[in-house]
Amino acid sequence: MKVQNNKAWWLVLPVFLLVAFSAIVPMMTVVNYSVQDIFDHSTRYFVGVDWYKQVLQDTRLHDSLLRQFIFSACVLLIEIPLGIAIALCMPTKGRMASLVLIVLAIPLLIPWNVVGTIWQIFGRADIGLLGWSLNSLGISYNYASNTSDAWVTVLIMDVWHWTSLVALLCYSGLRAIPDVYYQAARIDRASDWAVFRHIQLPKLKSVLLIAVMLRFMDSFMIYTEPFVLTGGGPGNATTFLSQTLTQMAIGQFDLGPAAAFSLVYFLIILLVSWLFYTAMTHNDKTR
């Protein structure tokens, strides 16, 4: 088709401006830092991709990237199935239904800092209910000195904080399935498992896609809770990417490498989210 004129572009302009101010301009400043070595406003050197090279070879970052992937994988592997299971068990009618909804929503309403503090106190061996109980049962538990204790605590804390989100999303997805599907399945003598596998799970797919993406992105950017709970320790055991980045940018004031790493970080999230999206919507396109 022959283009008559380009007036339509004017209609796109407002959106373009909006995106420019909300995303492109702030990001370009980071790009700016990532390719220069800046001392003050008059002393700066263009360094090309040097910072990127440095960052990609930094073993400290490799370690926290690996830690981060393991953590996000654990989060998804626990929270998604658990969330689905909770949603399947939730009552659908009556006062119990609203009560359960409220109870599930509570963790979602608590600020990240507070969640970290709650678990920090809850897990303490001297005064925390969890820590004290475990220790008095003869199970040695100390998240401040034991690496695996710290890991498990951070993980459980995240599960406690965010599984509700998955459960609520799945619950709404389940409610949207018309009764007639269950009736047809009963007539076809489908087992509970077959109903789950062939009716519920396929109908949950779109909400699960949202749940997986949200939980991946959030867990991959986790910062506040482990920072409050363990401060990244013991050692570097629970230092995830955001915290490493913060240390680099604010602790050591290495703005160049930090900027380069920010962009790599962003691209990783973008890439993995895209992979999830493509994998989960792949089937819709095949005929």
Added chain:
Amino acid sequence: MAEIRLHNLAHSYSRAPTESADYAIREMNHVWEQGGAYALLGPSGCGKSTLLNIISGLLSPSHGEVQFDGKVVNALPPELRNIAQVFQFPVVYDTMTVFDNLAFPLRNQGMNEAKILTKVNEIAEVLELHPLLHKRARNLTADEKQKVSMGRGLVRDDVSAILFDEPLTVIDPHLKWKLRRKLKQIHEQFNITMVYVTHDQLEASTFADKIAVMYGGQIVQFGTPRELFERPSHTFVGYFIGSPGMNLIDVLPYAGGVRFNNTVLPLSAALNRRLAERPGAKLKIGIRPEFVHVWDGPNEDALCGEVVHVEDLGTYKILTLMLDGQSLKVRLQEDQPVPQQQVYLSFPAQWLMLYADDFLVEAQTPEVQP
């Protein structure tokens, strides 16, 4: 194979039903015989779907029994009744292929794959689903999906009755008659009891050998399409079946017959006797527009009415007239002369029905049903 018998069946959705309005199904006795093609016809909200769900076991009745071949099945869940049900909106398992959809009920029974392959192919042949067998069910059109849902019922050897709950609602008009014919064929081929719920009299009469008309939670008449047309046993059947419906006029008893305003209609001696047994009943007479006799000219025995309106519907005309303050509709054949202003008409005794409290008054004591 099953004969479905409903014994003193009633159902209410409310927990403590007190009056008859609380009942979706009012107490009824009814038999669907093995191998019959039945329609359950009635307006929206008359309890058709409730009755269907009770038969299939999706709903448990509050009173009475459902019997299959004389065995009470109230306590059996749908999966243990040998029944298939096709719903208004086609239900397919989206992620499976058409083949897997059809195989699903068989796999749930644990049938071996070789036998499943034969059965599925057999049914796909009948339903003309062969070219689609390996397509994903999600990408089918509505009528194809509905065929798949039917197929899931037909594929099972153990199914003795299929219940259809307005299965053609979402199907394009030009495909409706095709699917309906398919159903008819399947019925002849498989000797399965079929109960077809609809609110469309045309659908009911083309599909079914016998139609049960439901109204207000009751089956008010059960008969062949012809019986429903010629002798509606309830004013609702008269009104609901036929186009336009039966003419119904409120009347009062009068010496030797009934009257409305100044018009007296004599009744047979037998009817008069039966009428005398029902003092105080609300009376109506009913006559089909097709059965009103229109005289070519003035006639002493005829009643005289005024023409209000003539509607030409191509092969016939609908004449609306006023007879002593009552509006009547008369169906005129194409070749019949159309009266101008004055019309002389009479009601042939054999087609004039008398209703007391909405139920037909039979001249003879009705034969006791075996």
